[in-house]
Structures are given as structure tokens and as C-alpha cells.
Amino acid sequence: MTALTTLTTRVSTRAALISGAALLGGGLAVAPAAGAASPQAPAHPSAQTSAKTSALAGAERAAAPAGCPREYYCVYLHASYRGEDYFFKDDNPSWKRWAIFNNDSSSWNNGATGLGVALYGEENYGRKLGCLPRGQGWTQHRPNDDGESNKWMRC
Numbered sequence: 001m002t003a004l005t006t007l008t009t010r011v012s013t014r015a016a017l018i019s020g021a022a023l024l025g026g027g028l029a030v031a032p033a034a035g036a037a038s039p040q041a042p043a044h045p046s047a048q049t050s051a052k053t054s055a056l057a058g059a060e061r062a063a064a065p066a067g068c069p070r071e072y073y074c075v076y077l078h079a080s081y082r083g084e085d086y087f088f089k090d091d092n093p094s095w096k097r098w099a100i101f102n103n104d105s106s107s108w109n110n111g112a113t114g115l116g117v118a119l120y121g122e123e124n125y126g127r128k129l130g131c132l133p134r135g136q137g138w139t140q141h142r143p144n145d146d147g148e149s150n151k152w153m154r155c
Contacts, residue, residue, distance in 0.1 A: 064110045065137070073117040073132075073150055075100050075107045079140045082106075091151045094123040104147035108137035116155030121146045131155035 065081035068074035077083030077100065086100045095101040109117045109132045116134060121127040121143070129146065132138060133155045141147065 064135075065108055068108050068110045070110055071112040072110055073107065073152075074110060075104050075147065075150075077103060077105060079105045079144075081108060081137065081139070088117075088150055093125060093149050095148055095150075096123065101148060103145050105141055105144055106137065106139050107132065107141065107147075109134050111152065113152070115152045118151050118153055118155075119147050120149040120151070123148045125149055125151050 064070075065074065065076075067085060068081070069087055072087040072089050074081070075086045075088065077085075083105070084099065086095075086098055104119075107117075107119065111117065111134045114134055116131045118125070118131045119129045119141070121129050126149075129141070129143070130138070131153065
């Protein structure tokens with residue numbers, strides 16, 4: 001596969017995902033047009049491990065991944081902020097209507113309020129997996145593919 005074909009596939013995939021996500025509504029939002037059209041894969045942060053740890057991988061501090069809009073909790077299908085992305089601005093008692101349900105591998109808190117965001121392994125905020133402070137991310141969820149809901153709170 002050539003670089004141009006790969007680039008075209010990424011742009012087409014992102015456009016299709018954004019169109020589908022816009023129809024879903026709810027607590028899920030899509031990135032602004034500028035971020036949505038970006039064909040580049042999110043950057044891999046060279047972050048320092050935070051003193052806070054949880055059942056998930058240690059939180060990391062660095063710049064937000066490319067395409068993760070300010071004021072959102074960004075959740076990714078693959079580790080290191082890669083693959084399909086889902087942007088949550090509100091509390092969501094269930095991700096069941098989205099493909100990220102039990103299919104999440106990394107996430108970033110790009111919120112603006114200073115609140116952390118808790119990731120839960122069950123719908124309706126059951127089985128808290130960890131709380132991610134603002135401006136930090138998990139490059140690999142542990143356990144992987146277990147997210148079902150999220151809620152903004154103080155960590």
C-alpha cells in the first residue's frame with residue numbers, strides 16, 4: 001500500500017466516523033473540522049509517569065494527542081492514542097450505543113474545568129477502573145477493552 005493510499009484511507013475513515021458519530025448525538029461529540037480532517041496519526045507523547053497510579057497504566061503528562069479537542073475526554077480504540085477516537089464532553093452512564101463499548105485501549109483527559117474523568121468497567125458508573133486527572137492520559141488501559149461508562153469528578 002502506498003503512502004498516498006494510506007493517507008486517503010485514513011482521511012476517508014475519519015470522515016465516515018465523524019459522519020456516523022454526528023448522527024448518534026448524546027454525550028458523544030466530534031472534533032472540530034480542522035482536527036477531524038487531520039490525516040496524521042496522533043503523536044506518541046514522551047511523557048513522564050505521574051505519581052498517581054490506578055488499575056490502569058500510570059497516567060502520563062504531555063501534550064494532548066492530535067485531534068483531541070479541548071474540553072473533551074478522548075477515548076481510542078488502540079493503545080497510544082491510535083485508531084478510532086471517541087470524544088466525550090458529558091457524563092455517560094453507558095457507552096453501549098458506540099463501538100468503543102468494551103473496546104477501549106487508551107484515553108486522554110483534555111477537559112477545561114480542572115476535573116478528572118473516571119473510567120468505569122460497568123454501565124451506570126459501576127466498577128471504577130481509575131480516575132484520570134486533567135491534562136493526562138493512559139497510553140494503555142489495564143484492563144484493556146473494558147470501558148463502559150465515564151464520569152467527570154475530582155481525582
